[in-house]
Amino acid sequence: MIFLKIDISRIEKETGAYIDFYIEQNISPLDFQGEKIVFLKPFCVIGKAINVGEFITLRGTIKSAMELHCHRCLERFELCFSTDFNEEFPLNTKVIEGEIQEGIKDHIIDIRNLVENTVLLSLPMKRLCDENCKGLCERCGANLNKEQCSCVTEKIDPRLAVLKQLLQNENDED
Template sequence: MMKIDISQVKQEVGDRRSFRFVTSAPELGLAEGEFGWDGGDIIVEGEVANNGQFLEVTGSIKAKVRCECNRCLKSFTMAMEIPFTERYFTPGFLPDEDAASYEGNEIDVTGLLRENLLLAEPLKPLCSESCRGLCPVCGTDLNETECFCEKGSVDPRLAVLQQLLKKE
């Protein structure tokens, strides 16, 4: 569990304290297939500030994830830096029932970190913006070699649609 000590911060409006954690995906409760963690450290740095009505936790998560390129299907490691912000209210002053709250002298940010890591994982990761992918005909990796397949051919079932484009 990743807990921030707020015993001093909650005493004085305007007070700020920084924090830093070094953790891993299993410590955050992330299963093996849930997140492409590369096995290295996940570094969390941030600050908790008392604004009078709530405690605001801001910071960033730095992690390296293993991905498979959406175009060429090769595995690669990508460095991610994920910013996060959350407001924590005392239980008696919750603005709505979905707001985060704290009790005592600690805030548990494990769920916040896990959620931000999962939401930041790219939907279509690319090994590089210039990745040319695989040939749709023969499957050759176009980043490594050029193939000479005819790519202009159209699926016969869609040929009628091509006729419509020619009319315009």
């Protein structure tokens, strides 16, 4: 079973028959809402194909890791994910001329689209490298997770700012 295809010839004649599948597959980067999503590990797709009479039901889990950009600090970070799917494919697809039918063809279910769409739909809306990510300085653009720029001191309580100024002067005199 390669290229995210599942051969169902063993179960398509018998209601109740099923096969377990496990597929490992490298996925090339996907474009999603103007962003290129890069996958750092092969996809692991584990599941069951069950003949339920009129349909083949596919149930399973997709696991991998992707590289995303943090919405606050714009740095890249790795996100491991595990997402479930549950989809039905009609056993008797009437092929309509000139129309691309997604489903079962020559005893094979191609689950590439199912897998890719499931993963993209599971992407978190708010992508943060860390819940406590400090983001970028609004003034100088410094990554505040990595460095503390001098602009930050201006946000300090004015009374503390005076104290800081005094300390600064003291240092300058040395």
